[in-house]
Amino acid sequence: MHFQDLNLIDPLLRAVRAEGYETPTPIQEQAIPHVLSGRDLIGCAQTGTGKTAAFALPILQHLAARPSNGAIRSLILSPTRELATQIGDSFAVYGRNLRLRTIVIYGGVGQQPQVDKLRRGADILVATPGRLLDLMNQGFVNLTRIEIFVLDEADRMLDMGFIHDVRRVISALPTRRQTLLFSATMPQDIQDLADRILVKPVRVEVTPQATTVEKIDQSVFFVEKKDKRALLEHLLGDRAIRRVLVFTRTKHGANKLVEQLFRSNIQAEAIHGNKSQTARERALANFKSGRTRVLVATDIAARGIDVDDVTHVINYDLPNEPESYVHRIGRTARAGASGIAFSFCDAEERAYLRDIEKLIRLRVPVVSEHPFAAAHAALPVHGDSRPNPRPFNQGRNDRRGGQPGSRQGGSPRRDQQHGGRTNVNRSPHHAEGRRSQPE
Numbered sequence: 001m002h003f004q005d006l007n008l009i010d011p012l013l014r015a016v017r018a019e020g021y022e023t024p025t026p027i028q029e030q031a032i033p034h035v036l037s038g039r040d041l042i043g044c045a046q047t048g049t050g051k052t053a054a055f056a057l058p059i060l061q062h063l064a065a066r067p068s069n070g071a072i073r074s075l076i077l078s079p080t081r082e083l084a085t086q087i088g089d090s091f092a093v094y095g096r097n098l099r100l101r102t103i104v105i106y107g108g109v110g111q112q113p114q115v116d117k118l119r120r121g122a123d124i125l126v127a128t129p130g131r132l133l134d135l136m137n138q139g140f141v142n143l144t145r146i147e148i149f150v151l152d153e154a155d156r157m158l159d160m161g162f163i164h165d166v167r168r169v170i171s172a173l174p175t176r177r178q179t180l181l182f183s184a185t186m187p188q189d190i191q192d193l194a195d196r197i198l199v200k201p202v203r204v205e206v207t208p209q210a211t212t213v214e215k216i217d218q219s220v221f222f223v224e225k226k227d228k229r230a231l232l233e234h235l236l237g238d239r240a241i242r243r244v245l246v247f248t249r250t251k252h253g254a255n256k257l258v259e260q261l262f263r264s265n266i267q268a269e270a271i272h273g274n275k276s277q278t279a280r281e282r283a284l285a286n287f288k289s290g291r292t293r294v295l296v297a298t299d300i301a302a303r304g305i306d307v308d309d310v311t312h313v314i315n316y317d318l319p320n321e322p323e324s325y326v327h328r329i330g331r332t333a334r335a336g337a338s339g340i341a342f343s344f345c346d347a348e349e350r351a352y353l354r355d356i357e358k359l360i361r362l363r364v365p366v367v368s369e370h371p372f373a374a375a376h377a378a379l380p381v382h383g384d385s386r387p388n389p390r391p392f393n394q395g396r397n398d399r400r401g402g403q404p405g406s407r408q409g410g411s412p413r414r415d416q417q418h419g420g421r422t423n424v425n426r427s428p429h430h431a432e433g434r435r436s437q438p439e
């Protein structure tokens with residue numbers, strides 16, 4: 001299946017091509033034809049599956065068919081500011097060849113700039129529910145012309161206690177509209193909501209992201225910030241790391257790292273938003289051909305990087321958005337392959353690790369023996385120092401021989417096996433205490 005087979009208009013096809021997407025993801029393949037035909041839809045899919053394009057592309061196509069009339073014609077509700085921003089960015093990217101305007105609004109920041117933008121008018125509004133209601137109540141937002149409404153990450157809305165706000169927003173929408181509901185899971189409350197707000201929806205489902213995540217051999221290295229580069233160079237001593245994507249949080253960090261690696265005779269290139277399109281394409285081509293072994297990327301730049309055979313992903317900095325972790329490590333499990341993901345975690349990033357483990361419902365095994373092990377490794381990640389009810393997979397899948405550094409425990413395990421608690425005290429220090437616990 002190619003994007004051309006989805007009956008998408010040329011400006012959209014050009015945009016996805018420019019992003020480097022070659023084929024639609026399963027959710028896109030399944031959802032786009034239905035959304036284009038005007039059907040309501042329930043999409044069971046997590047972030048990381050390509051679901052944003054699954055709704056953004058057909059929405060853009062629908063809106064582009066008629067000229068803007070100054071009214072908001074599509075509303076996307078997102079539970080978090082980060083996701084709202086990402087969705088807004090995606091609309092900008094996929095809609096780059098169309099003349100449609102997107103506004104993103106969320107709480108926690110001053111409302112005036114958002115109000116100014118709303119006054120100027122837009123076709124698409126991406127919003128978090130609280131701020132949207134606020135602005136609606138003040139008369140700054142008019143939703144009576146909405147043609148397509150998307151409720152994204154519905155289960156997370158519920159978890160975060162936004163469901164009442166969501167209901168209030170929905171009551172302000174015209175009843176004649178197309179509605180799309182995306183949710184990673186389908187608890188009864190969400191099903192009930194879906195029954196109320198959707199009309200004869202089609203249901204599309206893709207294999208949960210967790211399956212992909214589980215396929216990836218993940219581990220975390222507790223390290224001081226100042227030792228990260230030395231640890232990276234140490235790991236890169238292993239030639240089994242053939243093609244590696246290294247993630248930094250900032251563009252500056254990416255540049256600096258490439259320079260430092262260069263001084264140590266390690267062939268690396270950076271790819272980020274400040275590079276020209278040509279420079280990015282060249283870096284990507286070198287990486288694909290194997291000329292560059294290490295590609296250092298930021299999250300935004302890594303969107304659309306679709307290189308098969310990335311043997312490793314290294315999170316040099318942990319992302320503050322747990323979804324980004326899933327996106328990042330997903331780069332090493334393309335085309336059904338399984339991959340390896342290492343994460344460096346300094347003292348300040350421990351909270352990020354906790355959020356990631358909550359999202360993926362896995363505990364990422366800790367590599368405790370490496371030359372740059374940090375003192376903070378001994379601290380509990382989840383602020384819960386109760387002994388773990390069972391030892392963490394001691395000895396299973398131990399890769400001491402094949403990997404620089406040895407790891408406590410084996411492959412990641414699901415939280416549920418621990419009664420839903422996540423407790424990552426897997427340093428030798430804590431393992432002692434657990435060993436005396438019954439299995």
Ligand code: AMP
Pocket residue numbers: 020021022023024025028046047048049050051052053302303304305306327
């Ligand atoms: P999403 O689940 O929408 O957050 O998308 C996850 C990631 O996959 C994003 O970085 C997208 O840029 C990327 N992506 C979406 N569709 C495709 C595609 N068809 N091919 C390659 N990458 C894609």
